[in-house]
Amino acid sequence: xxxxxxxxxxxxxxxxxxxxxxxVLPTVSKYIDTSTCIGCKACEVACQExxxxxxxxxxxxxxxxxxxxxxxxFWNLIRFHEEEFEGxxxxxxxxxxxxxxxxxxxxxACPAPGAIVxxxxxxxxxxxxxxxxxxxxxxxxxxxxPRFSSKxxxxxxxxxxxxxxxxxxxxxxxxxxxxxxxxxxxxxxxVELGNSRVxxxxxxxxxxxxxxxxxxxxxxxxxxxxxxxxxxxxxxxxRDPRVAFAARAKEWIKPFGIFAFGATIVxxxxxxxxxxxxxxxxxxxPRAGG
Amino acid sequence: xxxxxxxxxxGHADPAIAVARHTxxxxxxxxxxxxxxxxxxxxxxxxxxxxxCFLTGxxxxxxxxxxxxxxxxxLQVCRWLHPFFGVLFSVGLVWMAAAWWTQMLxxxxxxxxxxxRYFVQYLRFESTDPETGKYNGGQKALxxxxxxxxxxxxxxxxxxxxxxxxxxxxRQISWILHDVAxxxxxxxxxxxxxxxxxxxxxxxxxLDGTVxxxxxxxxxxxxxxxxxxxxxx
Numbered sequence: 001x002x003x004x005x006x007x008x009x010x011x012x013x014x015x016x017x018x019x020x021x022x023x024v025l026p027t028v029s030k031y032i033d034t035s036t037c038i039g040c041k042a043c044e045v046a047c048q049e050x051x052x053x054x055x056x057x058x059x060x061x062x063x064x065x066x067x068x069x070x071x072x073x074f075w076n077l078i079r080f081h082e083e084e085f086e087g088x089x090x091x092x093x094x095x096x097x098x099x100x101x102x103x104x105x106x107x108x109a110c111p112a113p114g115a116i117v118x119x120x121x122x123x124x125x126x127x128x129x130x131x132x133x134x135x136x137x138x139x140x141x142x143x144x145x146p147r148f149s150s151k152x153x154x155x156x157x158x159x160x161x162x163x164x165x166x167x168x169x170x171x172x173x174x175x176x177x178x179x180x181x182x183x184x185x186x187x188x189x190x191v192e193l194g195n196s197r198v199x200x201x202x203x204x205x206x207x208x209x210x211x212x213x214x215x216x217x218x219x220x221x222x223x224x225x226x227x228x229x230x231x232x233x234x235x236x237x238x239r240d241p242r243v244a245f246a247a248r249a250k251e252w253i254k255p256f257g258i259f260a261f262g263a264t265i266v267x268x269x270x271x272x273x274x275x276x277x278x279x280x281x282x283x284x285x286p287r288a289g290g
Numbered sequence: 291x292x293x294x295x296x297x298x299x300x301g302h303a304d305p306a307i308a309v310a311r312h313t314x315x316x317x318x319x320x321x322x323x324x325x326x327x328x329x330x331x332x333x334x335x336x337x338x339x340x341x342x343c344f345l346t347g348x349x350x351x352x353x354x355x356x357x358x359x360x361x362x363x364x365l366q367v368c369r370w371l372h373p374f375f376g377v378l379f380s381v382g383l384v385w386m387a388a389a390w391w392t393q394m395l396x397x398x399x400x401x402x403x404x405x406x407r408y409f410v411q412y413l414r415f416e417s418t419d420p421e422t423g424k425y426n427g428g429q430k431a432l433x434x435x436x437x438x439x440x441x442x443x444x445x446x447x448x449x450x451x452x453x454x455x456x457x458x459x460x461r462q463i464s465w466i467l468h469d470v471a472x473x474x475x476x477x478x479x480x481x482x483x484x485x486x487x488x489x490x491x492x493x494x495x496x497l498d499g500t501v502x503x504x505x506x507x508x509x510x511x512x513x514x515x516x517x518x519x520x521x522x523x
Contacts, residue, residue, distance in 0.1 A: 013352075013353040013356075014353065111350045111351070111352075111353075111365075112365055113353050113356065113365075130365075132350070132365050132366045132368075132369040133366070133369060134350065134369050134450070134453070135453030135454060136450075136453070136465070138453060138454070138461075139453060139458065139461045139462060139465060144458070148453070148454050244462055245462060245466075246461075246462040246463075246465040246466050249466050249469075250465070250466075250469060253466070253469045253470060253473065254351070254352050254469075256473070257469070257472075257473035257476075258352070258354065260473060260477060261473075261476065261477070261480065264477055264480050264481070265480060268480065268481070268484040268488075271413075271484075271488070272484075272487075272488050275413070275414060275415050276415060276488035276489075277415075277487075277488050277489065277490050278415040278488060278489045278490075278508070278509075279489075279490055279491075279508075280491075280502070280504030280505055280507065280508040281504075281508075
């Protein structure tokens with residue numbers, strides 16, 4: 001639910017946001033260090049609890065992962081990947097959640113005015129009141145995050161605890177993290193923190209470490225330190241995420257279509273004035289019996 | 291084919307209308323029955339379901355037409371209704387295909403009608419090729435394009451209806467296909483409606499089912515000759 005008083009800079013199916021756009025507001029960020037995550041899942045519990053989400057039934061599939069994938073009632077999932085590297089086996093844990101892209105594919109795809117909004121602080125939020133449950137946000141998202149809830153008929157995803165952030169608190173998951181692998185703050189501070197951690201990793205046996213802040217989607221509000229930064233796929237992250245092609249194509253098809261409709265109607269009206277109508281030359285006798 | 295039904299006692303003040311309930315391609319008095327009631331019911335099943343799809347789909351396509359959603363109670367209702375109207379539209383098109391496909395096969399005269407030279411002549415409303423039958427090349431082309439467009443809209447619409455059960459790539463293709471097929475289809479429909487207005491007498495053939503003899507002779511000369519037996523060209 002959009003937070004009253006937070007300035008909106010982008011709104012789905014609308015030309016622009018509702019804010020004045022005059023104030024320069026700071027953008028926030030969540031920092032995730034996968035190299036110090038121990039997979040304790042405290043963040044999952046905190047997320048469920050703060051957001052009052054139902055507990056989804058789990059079943060054992062031979063992994064420590066709580067659920068196979070994100071769910072409309074489960075917005076924060078620690079993914080466990082067992083990957084072979086030159087140095088041996090690595091057990092990679094990554095916090096899967098909405099990345100809050102600067103250029104959000106879900107928002108570009110959404111046909112319902114105001115159902116997905118982006119605040120000036122960078123958080124991408126959903127408004128169930130306006131959501132029509134079409135599922136196009138799922139198609140538009142390069143990270144496969146939004147989930148359709150068959151229970152409510154609406155889309156749901158991580159809100160970056162915007163209700164807490166708006167009140168000067170950090171997101172619930174960060175509050176719960178016992179190792180300090182999660183941090184919350186201004187974007188530039190989190191990027192700085194990430195870069196210094198990457199340097200540390202590079203100096204201690206992970207030469208390919210990098211901070212995942214993909215520029216194909218304008219950067220993300222959630223930045224992730226990857227020890228094996230040359231292989232983001234091993235963590236289940238796309239190498240170069242982009243807003244889905246169909247969402248971009250729509251931005252061309254729509255104006256072209258509307259222009260074509262208008263031009264055709266105008267053209268045919270001109271045709272009628274100059275050429276039409278086409279009537280028989282013969283006498284048109286009145287209808288019998290009429 | 292050249293039979294004339296002229297009994298005044300057929301149960302309607304206008305005998306042509308009574309005959310049009312069950313028969314077509316016959317002369318009744320000074321009218322010719324062009325579309326039987328079954329043909330007209332089929333045509334308007336396709337037509338009204340298309341309009342309903344249009345009104346519920348346009349506000350989802352772009353917010354510029356968001357006001358159309360209020361006719362149905364909002365965008366959420368449109369998202370729910372649109373697929374059902376789409377199914378009705380598809381059923382109408384299957385009915386149309388079954389009823390008309392034999393009459394819509396392209397003949398030599400139709401290919402000639404569709405050649406650039408004759409097409410331009412047609413657009414200038416100059417003359418009609420004397421070999422034009424009940425349906426001209428343009429009408430036949432519209433029929434096949436409507437079926438092709440309808441198939442594309444149905445298949446892509448099915449994927450968009452249940453997005454979560456289809457893979458990502460298929461959803462993206464369907465999304466683009468649904469938009470492009472709609473734009474093309476609607477352009478055809480604008481032309482179709484325009485010609486019904488610009489060629490007076492045409493619209494009546496889809497209301498009471500009948501046309502005047504001069505109309506038939508002007509627009510569909512070979513059909514006129516076949517139905518009336520009047521061999522004047």
